[in-house]
Amino acid sequence: MTLLLRLFLSFMEIGMFTFGGGYAMLPLIQREIIDVNGWLTMEQFLDIVAVAEMTPGPIAINSATFVGYRVAGVLGSLVATFGVVLPSFVIVLIIAALFKRFKYLASVQAASKGIRSAVVALIALAVWSFGKEVIHVPLHAIIGLVAFALSHFLRWHPLIVLGLAGLTGLLFLG
Amino acid sequence: MSRKVQSDINWHLLWDLFFTFLRIGAFTIGGGYAMLPLIQKETVEKKQWVGEEEFAEIIGLSQTAPGAIAINSSVYLGFRVAGVSGAIFAVTGMVVPSLLIILTIAVFFERFSTISAVKAIFNGVRPAVMGLILAALFKIGKSVLKNMTSFIIFVVMLLIGAIFDLHPVLIILMAALAGIIFLNDKNKNKKEEKEVEKA
Numbered sequence: 001m002t003l004l005l006r007l008f009l010s011f012m013e014i015g016m017f018t019f020g021g022g023y024a025m026l027p028l029i030q031r032e033i034i035d036v037n038g039w040l041t042m043e044q045f046l047d048i049v050a051v052a053e054m055t056p057g058p059i060a061i062n063s064a065t066f067v068g069y070r071v072a073g074v075l076g077s078l079v080a081t082f083g084v085v086l087p088s089f090v091i092v093l094i095i096a097a098l099f100k101r102f103k104y105l106a107s108v109q110a111a112s113k114g115i116r117s118a119v120v121a122l123i124a125l126a127v128w129s130f131g132k133e134v135i136h137v138p139l140h141a142i143i144g145l146v147a148f149a150l151s152h153f154l155r156w157h158p159l160i161v162l163g164l165a166g167l168t169g170l171l172f173l174g
Numbered sequence: 175m176s177r178k179v180q181s182d183i184n185w186h187l188l189w190d191l192f193f194t195f196l197r198i199g200a201f202t203i204g205g206g207y208a209m210l211p212l213i214q215k216e217t218v219e220k221k222q223w224v225g226e227e228e229f230a231e232i233i234g235l236s237q238t239a240p241g242a243i244a245i246n247s248s249v250y251l252g253f254r255v256a257g258v259s260g261a262i263f264a265v266t267g268m269v270v271p272s273l274l275i276i277l278t279i280a281v282f283f284e285r286f287s288t289i290s291a292v293k294a295i296f297n298g299v300r301p302a303v304m305g306l307i308l309a310a311l312f313k314i315g316k317s318v319l320k321n322m323t324s325f326i327i328f329v330v331m332l333l334i335g336a337i338f339d340l341h342p343v344l345i346i347l348m349a350a351l352a353g354i355i356f357l358n359d360k361n362k363n364k365k366e367e368k369e370v371e372k373a
Contacts, residue, residue, distance in 0.1 A: 015241050017343045022242060023310050027342040043300065047287070050299045051279055053306065056203050057272030060242035065276040077277055081269060088241025092249040093261055095239060107354050112238050114327055114353020115346055116318040121331035122342050123311050131304050140301040147305025152313075158306055159203055162299050169298020170291060 011083030022059030027122040042133040195267030
């Protein structure tokens with residue numbers, strides 16, 4: 001299989017099974033892009049997430065474009081982005097045109113609740129495995145915890161949190 | 175003849191959709207959920223393409239369907255306003271700013287990432303990204319794990335994921351099945367369906 005086709009199929013799978021926002025993509029990207037295909041390292045991927053957080057647009061699209069470019073250039077970025085959008089496009093159109101009451105079907109609601117619980121578990125597992133990879137010195141752990149606190153308790157904007165972390169890195173982690 | 179062809183496709187409306195979602199995509203930092211207020215302002219208040227209630231409906235559905243919420247809602251809104259071509263114009267508008275901005279950054283990133291100052295910055299940023307994801311995890315967890323059954327499904331999937339090296343898709347499918355078996359609230363749903371039929 002050619003690289004572009006594999007990239008397309010991987011991101012189509014990621015788009016099809018992402019439930020509940022950008023971070024729900026993390027476990028899928030980790031599996032497909034890092035573990036299975038070895039296209040990126042965890043550190044490279046986290047850099048991409050950081051850039052995706054700091055730039056406009058949905059995180060899912062930003063990650064797909066960036067990963068696609070790193071793997072196969074401009075064509076790769078187009079293919080990955082198209083792949084991640086296509087399942088949404090088809091599924092939402094079908095729902096919009098045919099099953100307006102889709103959301104109210106008892107089994108859809110029940111399945112969706114089950115999936116949400118699993119997504120929380122999957123993101124927790126991804127945080128654990130990424131964390132092991134990223135935290136080498138005590139300052140890393142401190143930055144992580146402070147960022148968590150600033151975002152969770154004080155609801156600071158990600159842009160400011162990441163900006164401060166970058167400054168800390170520049171001063172103490174060079 | 176040519177007049178009829180023109181009236182078949184409302185190019186003005188399609189480009190309006192494209193540029194509206196282009197603006198939304200270009201000016202919101204922080205992902206899909208950060209976009210919702212802007213999408214609401216542009217499509218409900220300014221352009222009045224849909225009403226408040228239908229907007230809430232569309233967002234609810236965009237969260238249930240797979241994929242990014244920003245993409246799903248742009249497809250649905252585009253379709254509601256101008257059919258399948260509306261959906262294509264809206265989603266393209268949403269994607270294009272990200273694509274161009276990220277491509278530009280990616281091209282320079284390759285060059286800059288070897289500079290030691292840039293390396294130092296990212297050494298600081300990476301653990302902060304973990305902190306942000308952890309904060310998002312708490313937020314999602316709080317809204318999702320509201321009852322005992324949801325919590326048990328969470329714990330079981332966490333254990334399965336930690337012990338066995340399973341593909342996330344498999345875990346999602348198992349959880350969907352578990353949800354259908356254990357979280358099916360039939361009475362409540364019948365009531366809601368009746369309400370929908372009335373409306």
